[in-house]
Amino acid sequence: MRLFLRMGERVITLTAINPGMVGYVMAQTRTEDFRLDDGRALRLTYAEPDGVTRGGLVVLHEARGITETTTGMVAGLAGEGWLVVVPHLYPGEAGSAEIGHDEARDKVSGLSGESVLAATDIGFAWLAGHGLAADRIGVIGFELGGSVALVVAASRDIGAAVTVSGGGILEPLSDGLPALIEVAGELRVPWLGLYREDSDVATVEKLREAAASAKIATDVVRYRPEPGAPEAWARALNWFDAHLR
Numbered sequence: 001m002r003l004f005l006r007m008g009e010r011v012i013t014l015t016a017i018n019p020g021m022v023g024y025v026m027a028q029t030r031t032e033d034f035r036l037d038d039g040r041a042l043r044l045t046y047a048e049p050d051g052v053t054r055g056g057l058v059v060l061h062e063a064r065g066i067t068e069t070t071t072g073m074v075a076g077l078a079g080e081g082w083l084v085v086v087p088h089l090y091p092g093e094a095g096s097a098e099i100g101h102d103e104a105r106d107k108v109s110g111l112s113g114e115s116v117l118a119a120t121d122i123g124f125a126w127l128a129g130h131g132l133a134a135d136r137i138g139v140i141g142f143e144l145g146g147s148v149a150l151v152v153a154a155s156r157d158i159g160a161a162v163t164v165s166g167g168g169i170l171e172p173l174s175d176g177l178p179a180l181i182e183v184a185g186e187l188r189v190p191w192l193g194l195y196r197e198d199s200d201v202a203t204v205e206k207l208r209e210a211a212a213s214a215k216i217a218t219d220v221v222r223y224r225p226e227p228g229a230p231e232a233w234a235r236a237l238n239w240f241d242a243h244l245r
Contacts, residue, residue, distance in 0.1 A: 029074055031095075034126055042122045043088040043095035045071075047078035054081040055136040055159070055244040056127035058120055060145030060152075061086055063104040065096040069142060077140075080237060083130060087123040089116055089148070108144060112176025116148045117155055124158065135159045138240050141166065146193075147173055147180060153191045154183040160190045160243035162236045164229075165199070169207050184210035184218075192239040193220040194232045217243075 028047065035041040045066055057077055061070045066086060077084045088095035090107050099107065120139065127137050138160040141149035146166025153161035167173060169180045184207055191211060195204045199222070208220040219239075223232040 029071055034122065036122065036125055040118070040122055042119055044085050044123065044126060045074065045088070046083075046085040046126070047074045048083055049078045049081045052081065053083045053132075055138065055240070056083045056085070056130065056132040057240070058123040058127070058137070058139045059084055059086045060120070060139065060141030060148045061089065061096055062143040062145055063108050064101065065090065065098045065104070067098045070145075073140075073142065076233070082240075083127060083132065085123045085126050087119040089119050109174045110176075111174050113151055113155075113178060115176070116151060120148070120152050120156070124156070136244050138162070138244050140164065140236060143167065144173065147177070150180050150187070150191065150193070151178065151183060153189045154186040156188065158189050160240055161192070162239055163191070163193045164232060164236070165195055166193070169203050181207055181210045185213040187211060187214035187216050187218060190217040190239070190243045192218070192235065194235060195220065195222050196225045197222045198225060
């Protein structure tokens with residue numbers, strides 16, 4: 001269930017989390033336009049934890065935008081004590097509001113390495129503005145966002161990164177994005193790749209081999225595709241706990 005409250009230019013989304021993933025809670029996310037002092041601006045969706053902040057996480061959305069899967073991940077991570085922000089990777093007035101599959105293909109085709117890094121950098125700046133140092137900041141994404149998370153982890157110096165079912169391993173998702181196998185050996189931060197057990201074994205193994213050549217801690221794990229993906233969820237949280245200190 002999703003409830004929307006509009007307050008001026010601020011839209012607050014209330015999302016019920018899948019009880020099979022992190023326990024049934026009602027968490028709050030906010031969406032706002034954010035501008036840096038240098039003029040860069042982007043729409044961000046974020047959620048704040050109750051109590052002490054363990055660190056900061058940039059969540060990268062899937063191809064269809066900020067879906068219930070994405071907001072569920074955001075609220076669940078906030079419930080675990082993380083300050084979480086989602087940069088809207090798609091430009092335009094609607095930002096990365098949820099869209100259909102056909103429109104998503106067009107949106108993805110317009111992405112480039114430069115554009116997704118620029119968007120993610122604003123998310124990092126937002127977290128830094130809340131007092132978080134780079135080594136306490138991580139990035140995680142699902143599907144398209146998982147692919148982008150690896151690109152970010154090969155280009156930026158933060159604390160850790162997690163990819164969940166990121167495509168574009170052997171062939172890039174768009175002309176402007178690299179194939180993941182091409183950049184995996186350049187990983188600069190500890191990176192965990194989580195792939196469903198029913199994903200292509202040979203392709204995932206090639207990514208594992210490429211990532212293993214990086215001079216940083218990496219791991220690729222296949223998880224059971226159960227409702228809520230509790231195994232993947234637990235592994236992602238453990239990865240951040242181990243590397244964001």
